[in-house]
Amino acid sequence: MAKKAFVHSVETCGALDGPGLRYVLFLCGCPFRCIFCHNPDTWSLQGATERTTDEVFSDIVKYENFFKLSGGGATLSGGEPLLQSEFAAELFAKLKACGIGTALDTCGYVDITDSVKECLRLTDLVMLDIKHLDRVKHFEITGKPCDKVLRFLNYTCESGNKVRIRIVVVPSLTDSPVYFNALAKYLTHYKSSIELVELLPYHDMGKAKWHALGLEYKLENTPSPSEDSLAGAEKIFEQYGFKTLRTKR
Numbered sequence: 662m663a664k665k666a667f668v669h670s671v672e673t674c675g676a677l678d679g680p681g682l683r684y685v686l687f688l689c690g691c692p693f694r695c696i697f698c699h700n701p702d703t704w705s706l707q708g709a710t711e712r713t714t715d716e717v718f719s720d721i722v723k724y725e726n727f728f729k730l731s732g733g734g735a736t737l738s739g740g741e742p743l744l745q746s747e748f749a750a751e752l753f754a755k756l757k758a759c760g761i762g763t764a765l766d767t768c769g770y771v772d773i774t775d776s777v778k779e780c781l782r783l784t785d786l787v788m789l790d791i792k793h794l795d796r797v798k799h800f801e802i803t804g805k806p807c808d809k810v811l812r813f814l815n816y817t818c819e820s821g822n823k824v825r826i827r828i829v830v831v832p833s834l835t836d837s838p839v840y841f842n843a844l845a846k847y848l849t850h851y852k853s854s855i856e857l858v859e860l861l862p863y864h865d866m867g868k869a870k871w872h873a874l875g876l877e878y879k880l881e882n883t884p885s886p887s888e889d890s891l892a893g894a895e896k897i898f899e900q901y902g903f904k905t906l907r908t909k910r
């Protein structure tokens with residue numbers, strides 16, 4: 662019987678979550694509670710729709726021509742898609758069998774189970790968020806330590822995946838030349854696997870969702886990073902030999 666997942670929503674022509682035009686499936690559930698999350702409504706299963714891999718696959722293949730023309734494909738995001746890794750692996754197997762590209766947008770806070778390994782084996786591009794390298798800061802941002810994420814980074818790079826590192830640039834949390842240098846230096850161990858470092862400037866557009874859910878938004882008075890600091894970050898990563906991309910969400 663086809664595996665099922667709790668689905669939050671679908672974006673059929675996404676241009677921000679991987680190369681080309683993407684079919685982005687947002688799955689429910691996340692181990693983190695990032696204080697800058699713009700999708701807190703994906704955390705719980707409330708309002709989720711249960712869908713099988715067959716149902717999702719038959720929806721995705723309708724867009725096959727767009728994927729071919731744009732070099733795109735399907736992206737699993739969330740929430741954290743690897744919390745439902747059996748579904749993810751089965752869906753990616755179906756997509757790969759008909760030549761559709763696969764990408765995974767993950768926070769990396771997962772155990773490396775057999776189904777996670779299988780999913781990664783079938784993933785063309787892993788987009789891994791590094792919230793912070795420092796354990797205390799990571800805990801402050803996400804509510805969890807960073808060790809598991811760094812183990813995941815190691816596993817996915819060692820396994821030969823192509824990896825894109827995503828960094829949310831937040832003033833007073835991740836926005837400093839000292840931190841960018843430390844992170845760039847750390848990532849040089851994995852340089853051959855990392856296709857680029859993607860910088861996502863913080864914005865507070867998710868704030869309304871926090872308020873609607875009755876949650877306290879801790880970054881109420883935090884501005885977006887300045888052009889100077891984003892350009893400075895790009896320069897630092899480029900000095901370490903990484904390509905960079907700036908993405909506005």
Ligand code: SF4
Pocket residue numbers: 691692693694695697698699700701703739740741768
């Ligand atoms: S990992 Fe992503 S979805 Fe989960 S809380 Fe953090 S920003 Fe939100």
